[in-house]
Amino acid sequence: MAAVPPKTLARRALIALTVLVVALGGVLAGSIVWSDGQATPKLGLDLKGGTQIILEPRGKAGQTVSAAQLNQARDIIVQRVDSNGVSGAEVTTQGDRNIVVSIPEIPTQAVRDAISKSSQMQFRPVLAVASGVPQPAPSASPSASPSAAASGSATPSASPSAVSSASPAPTSTSNSAVNEALTAASPTPSPTASPSASPSAAASPAPSAKPSGSTAAPNGPTDLAWITPEVQQRFTALNCADPGALDTIEDDPAKPLVTCGVDDGAKYILGPVVVSGDHISDASAGYQTNQQGVPTSRVEIALSFDAEGTKQYADISRTMVALPSPQNQLAATLDSRVIVAPQFNEAIPNGRASITGNFTIESARALADQLKFGALPLSFEEQSSVDISPTLGSEQLRYGLVAGLIGLLLVVGYSLVQYRVLGFVTIASIVVAALLTYLTITVLGWAQNYRLDMAGVTGLIVAIGFTADSFIVYFERVRDELRDGRSLASAVQTAWGRAKRTILIADGVNFLAAIVLYLLASSSVRGFAFTLGLTTLIDILIVFWFTHPVLTLLTRLPFFRDGHPWSGLDPRRLGVTTTRYAGRGRFTSAPPAVREPEGSRA
Amino acid sequence: MSRFSDVGNDLYTGKRSVPVVALRRRFYGVSLVLLVVAALGLAVQGLNLGLEFRGGSEFRVATTSAPADYEQVARDAVGAAEDERGVNVTLVGNGTVRVQTERLDDTASQDVRQSLAKAFGVSEQDVSGTFIGPSWGASVSQQALRALIIFLIGVVVMLSIYFRNWKMAAAALVALVHDLAITVGIYALTGFEITPATMIGFLTVLGYSLYDTVVVFDKVRENTAQAFGSGRMTYAQAANLAVNQTMVRSINTTVIGLLPIAAVLVVGSIFLGPGVLLDLSLVLFVGILVGAYSSIFIATPILVTLRRTDDAVVELGKRAARHQAKVARVPAGTTPGATADADGDPVPVGAPGAGQREEGSTLTGRAVHQYARSGPRNQPKRPPRAKR
Numbered sequence: 007m008a009a010v011p012p013k014t015l016a017r018r019a020l021i022a023l024t025v026l027v028v029a030l031g032g033v034l035a036g037s038i039v040w041s042d043g044q045a046t047p048k049l050g051l052d053l054k055g056g057t058q059i060i061l062e063p064r065g066k067a068g069q070t071v072s073a074a075q076l077n078q079a080r081d082i083i084v085q086r087v088d089s090n091g092v093s094g095a096e097v098t099t100q101g102d103r104n105i106v107v108s109i110p111e112i113p114t115q116a117v118r119d120a121i122s123k124s125s126q127m128q129f130r131p132v133l134a135v136a137s138g139v140p141q142p143a144p145s146a147s148p149s150a151s152p153s154a155a156a157s158g159s160a161t162p163s164a165s166p167s168a169v170s171s172a173s174p175a176p177t178s179t180s181n182s183a184v185n186e187a188l189t190a191a192s193p194t195p196s197p198t199a200s201p202s203a204s205p206s207a208a209a210s211p212a213p214s215a216k217p218s219g220s221t222a223a224p225n226g227p228t229d230l231a232w233i234t235p236e237v238q239q240r241f242t243a244l245n246c247a248d249p250g251a252l253d254t255i256e257d258d259p260a261k262p263l264v265t266c267g268v269d270d271g272a273k274y275i276l277g278p279v280v281v282s283g284d285h286i287s288d289a290s291a292g293y294q295t296n297q298q299g300v301p302t303s304r305v306e307i308a309l310s311f312d313a314e315g316t317k318q319y320a321d322i323s324r325t326m327v328a329l330p331s332p333q334n335q336l337a338a339t340l341d342s343r344v345i346v347a348p349q350f351n352e353a354i355p356n357g358r359a360s361i362t363g364n365f366t367i368e369s370a371r372a373l374a375d376q377l378k379f380g381a382l383p384l385s386f387e388e389q390s391s392v393d394i395s396p397t398l399g400s401e402q403l404r405y406g407l408v409a410g411l412i413g414l415l416l417v418v419g420y421s422l423v424q425y426r427v428l429g430f431v432t433i434a435s436i437v438v439a440a441l442l443t444y445l446t447i448t449v450l451g452w453a454q455n456y457r458l459d460m461a462g463v464t465g466l467i468v469a470i471g472f473t474a475d476s477f478i479v480y481f482e483r484v485r486d487e488l489r490d491g492r493s494l495a496s497a498v499q500t501a502w503g504r505a506k507r508t509i510l511i512a513d514g515v516n517f518l519a520a521i522v523l524y525l526l527a528s529s530s531v532r533g534f535a536f537t538l539g540l541t542t543l544i545d546i547l548i549v550f551w552f553t554h555p556v557l558t559l560l561t562r563l564p565f566f567r568d569g570h571p572w573s574g575l576d577p578r579r580l581g582v583t584t585t586r587y588a589g590r591g592r593f594t595s596a597p598p599a600v601r602e603p604e605g606s607r608a
Numbered sequence: 609m610s611r612f613s614d615v616g617n618d619l620y621t622g623k624r625s626v627p628v629v630a631l632r633r634r635f636y637g638v639s640l641v642l643l644v645v646a647a648l649g650l651a652v653q654g655l656n657l658g659l660e661f662r663g664g665s666e667f668r669v670a671t672t673s674a675p676a677d678y679e680q681v682a683r684d685a686v687g688a689a690e691d692e693r694g695v696n697v698t699l700v701g702n703g704t705v706r707v708q709t710e711r712l713d714d715t716a717s718q719d720v721r722q723s724l725a726k727a728f729g730v731s732e733q734d735v736s737g738t739f740i741g742p743s744w745g746a747s748v749s750q751q752a753l754r755a756l757i758i759f760l761i762g763v764v765v766m767l768s769i770y771f772r773n774w775k776m777a778a779a780a781l782v783a784l785v786h787d788l789a790i791t792v793g794i795y796a797l798t799g800f801e802i803t804p805a806t807m808i809g810f811l812t813v814l815g816y817s818l819y820d821t822v823v824v825f826d827k828v829r830e831n832t833a834q835a836f837g838s839g840r841m842t843y844a845q846a847a848n849l850a851v852n853q854t855m856v857r858s859i860n861t862t863v864i865g866l867l868p869i870a871a872v873l874v875v876g877s878i879f880l881g882p883g884v885l886l887d888l889s890l891v892l893f894v895g896i897l898v899g900a901y902s903s904i905f906i907a908t909p910i911l912v913t914l915r916r917t918d919d920a921v922v923e924l925g926k927r928a929a930r931h932q933a934k935v936a937r938v939p940a941g942t943t944p945g946a947t948a949d950a951d952g953d954p955v956p957v958g959a960p961g962a963g964q965r966e967e968g969s970t971l972t973g974r975a976v977h978q979y980a981r982s983g984p985r986n987q988p989k990r991p992p993r994a995k996r
Contacts, residue, residue, distance in 0.1 A: 391739040397670045409875035413868025471865035482857040508826045512819045519815030526755035
């Protein structure tokens with residue numbers, strides 16, 4: 007009989023499984039030793055405690071947003087969460103309309119409000135610029151490109167270094183943004199001796215503000231009279247390196263705004279809103295073309311406005327182009343923060359502006375996206391918010407595990423009753439499956455930041471039954487083949503050939519359900535779909551690489567081969583009533599059967 | 609156990625048989641009644657939709673042991689923070705008080721949390737709050753519905769390819785819809801709360817019901833393929849045998865699938881109270897039971913009904929009738945008990961047993977020695993080692 011191939015195959019499969027388990031264990035151990043991995047799965051909010059807020063972004067007239075806008079909205083929320091000093095928060099999009107914010111603590115009301123406030127892009131004239139931190143860090147400024155940006159077609163002279171060289175202040179190559187700000191302040195009547203090295207810019211605009219600010223009401227949005235002493239004081243006090251610096255910002259379109267740049271490390275005093283962001287009709291990034299229409303290596307962001315925006319933009323550009331720097335800069339703010347503040351090189355009457363500067367094509371694209379989608383005034387509607395206290399979460403987990411353990415014991419008991427010693431194969435299979443699942447989930451927690459939540463735990467418990475079922479299908483098949491009068495070794499192989507297909511299609515249906523659920527369901531049950539799909543895959547793996555090989559090898563033991571009554575594969579119990587040739591010159595004798603006379607009937 | 613395995617053996621050989629296919633009209637009737645009851649329940653009682661679908665706020669206070677007058681305490685606490693509202697206080701598990709109110713705004717929620725924490729003498733950490741906007745439930749149901757439709761389409765395609773027969777896929781689908789309807793009906797009649805987790809549970813139940821049906825159909829296909837080859841059994845008989853042969857497996861599967869779920873259900877309802885864990889396990893428990901019923905008593909009969917008029921099936925019926933008539937004429941008739949097949953013709957229930965015995969003889973009826981039948985090779989007879 008063909009004994010060697012199945013046996014060899016079985017050994018190979020078991021070795022493969024061992025290699026897989028060891029490899030997963032190795033990855034896990036490695037992640038713990040050399041990285042920030044941990045030995046237990048990462049837990050979701052509902053088990054660990056924390057808050058989950060589900061937001062739905064909406065457009066102006068209540069219309070829903072597109073997928074690209076949703077991603078943009080998520081970036082907005084990420085920025086807000088970061089700027090509110092919330093640590094360990096995760097922001098993800100869910101489906102095609104929701105944004106899920108998961109915070110591992112219960113946030114204050116102020117933080118909640120800050121996260122879900124409406125987003126609005128605005129254009130405001132720059133009144134003053136300074137370094138955002140009292141002590142400009144050398145590393146902060148090379149990214150100062152936005153403030154160095156210039157509009158108009160030919161702007162070779164707009165480079166920041168040219169401006170900064172004119173500055174009387176001590177120049178260091180690294181903080182060009184600050185230098186520019188200083189230069190901006192200097193045209194004002196009072197040439198204050200800038201206090202040499204220390205906290206720099208903050209001091210210098212002050213004198214300029216006083217003369218006008220105290221006398222008359224501001225005349226037009228670019229008037230420096232907007233810088234009242236109170237505004238100046240806020241500006242001086244502002245430290246953009248502090249993540250919570252802008253928590254209390256008040257953004258009134260009709261008033262000046264003291265704020266920070268998103269990533270240029272500068273702080274600004276901005277005049278009132280001159281153009282609202284929703285007048286932007288398009289923004290795109292690309293390489294500038296010269297007069298011959300040949301693309302150059304210079305990156306530009308092309309910006310266009312709708313009819314009303316064009317008019318407003320033309321007006322403000324005519325006014326501002328004549329002003330000294332930095333008052334000729336027009337800042338675009340998103341969520342009250344300056345994302346870019348280019349200066350005008352010429353009036354722009356046709357509503358088609360081109361921003362050039364020190365961009366890479368990637369940074370230009372990102373900026374163009376921000377301009378384009380940021381232009382859309384989004385409001386965020388709170389769909390659901392769940393606070394889980396850590397006490398409740400850990401209690402849920404504990405009882406979930408208890409339930410799982412009881413379920414497992416029940417399954418173990420039942421399979422022992424049904425399949426006797428063969429039941430141990432089921433148990434061993436489930437144990438190996440559990441080990442694989444544990445390793446996979448823990449490794450995924452490290453590699454993919456997968457978090458196990460309550461729904462996931464439920465999925466795991468339910469999966470015990472599903473996994474055990476594939477063994478039942480298989481064992482019942484083996485019994486069927488035994489009843490047909492096969493020897494055990496051949497029954498196992500034949501049954502495997504047939505059970506394999508059944509298990510595959512059944513698991514296939516299960517997997518399909520898991521995928522559909524995972525892709526389409528809401529986040530509260532995504533964890534369930536995930537663990538269901540994962541355990542289905544592991545189930546297939548275990549049946550192919552563990553249960554079948556183990557059974558193949560076991561059936562060679564005399565205990566099973568000879569059909570011990572406790573083996574669960576006793577032919578007599580299965581109603582096999584004829585004497586059969588059992589190979590190697592042996593027969594399995596059975597009690598005299600009713601069929602015998604008929605069989606020898608002549 | 610031995611008796612159970614005897615039943616299994618008899619079911620396998622066909623010695624004992626549940627005439628599922630023959631009595632299919634009766635099962636259809638039972639299901640029809642169940643469906644009507646479910647529909648009535650749905651129409652009269654309606655579904656008890658959870659907070660997620662209505663919109664509102666929910667607070668859970670984890671106390672070590674809730675005071676006896678927890679309800680009054682909770683009402684006072686909420687009343688202190690807010691005026692009278694549709695407040696619903698329940699005790700879940702041992703020490704968790706659940707307070708449901710209508711939708712509160714953020715500030716009010718914070719107030720209620722604080723006053724609840726104070727009233728029950730726990731830290732604010734132990735009070736969890738949930739707020740659900742009114743449109744959330746609608747979007748969840750919409751997602752679930754879309755998932756359902758896509759899943760059904762996927763399943764039909766997958767099964768049609770696997771079974772290469774759309775009628776099998778159709779029968780599986782009918783069983784599926786049957787399960788879904790009855791499960792929903794049970795929810796309507798019992799007034800169990802429906803949450804988003806329940807909706808997902810419905811979808812999982814569909815997967816499970818299909819899984820069950822697929823296993824049975826796999827056997828049906830195998831048996832009927834054999835029957836088409838040998839012409840010894842009608843399609844209905846082969847299908848009925850398949851149902852009986854997989855019955856032990858169906859029972860084992862259902863029990864093993866239900867055991868862990870039952871554990872979750874019991875632990876969840878005693879210690880945890882309503883939540884994802886309990887909602888999911890409840891719907892799975894109900895659904896798996898219904899699914900097991902339909903995979904045995906509904907799916908296969910429907911398949912037989914659907915294929916009743918297929919040319920090949922009708923042809924097979926004629927061949928089988930001829931063959932069985934011939935077998936019946938043989939004096940050593942092997943009919944341990946007779947029943948009527950689907951079309952009322954008397955046939956031996958033990959058809960496969962008969963088939964097996966047929967292997968003992970050649971076509972001409974000459975008997976073959978029994979040892980030559982069963983072993984892989986025809987070995988000379990030797991006494992067993994023990995007797996040598």
